[in-house]
Amino acid sequence: MTEGHIRREAVSDQLFALLRDRILGGALPAGSALTAERELAAEFGVNRHAVREAVKRLQQARLVEVSHGGRTQVLDWRRTAGLELAVGIAAADSGPSVQDIARDALEMRACVGADAARLCALRCSARA
CATH class of the missing domain: 1.10.10.10 (Winged helix-like DNA-binding domain superfamily/Winged helix DNA-binding domain)
Structure with a gap:
């Protein structure tokens, strides 16, 4: 079968x-x-x-x-x-293809990651 x-x-x-x-x-x-x-x-x-x-x-x-x-x-x-x-x-x-969507998601992640790092640096305390 x-x-x-x-x-x-x-x-x-x-x-x-x-x-x-x-x-x-x-x-x-x-x-x-x-x-x-x-x-x-x-x-x-x-x-x-x-x-x-x-x-x-x-x-x-x-x-x-x-x-x-x-x-x-x-x-x-x-x-x-x-x-x-x-x-x-x-x-x-x-x-769009799966590859196009993956590329766009990675670009978005990079933008969000850079922005998150910038905000962390702005908000960190002097003793950290």
Whole structure:
């Protein structure tokens, strides 16, 4: 028997990843309206509960803004998303590579490290 990879991932997780990649890749640009739940459910052949869960995760990642009774708007992830999104950015087809993200993180670390050392020097006491 050969070993194969079996995907044991919730439908909402798969839908979240797909929509996240569309947003990060620019297929769903900032300011545009996310397709309605009913239409997304029909497009992917899933139930609306899975769509709601995926959209909720997009909202938690600060990729979309949900207006109750209104449309769900795609946000500019470069301004609103947190660092936890770095893995998703690297996974997106048209996003920066893992090497680019690692380089940027190291540059940021160097800047923060230099600033932290400067602040430590300013705050240290004369007896230390």
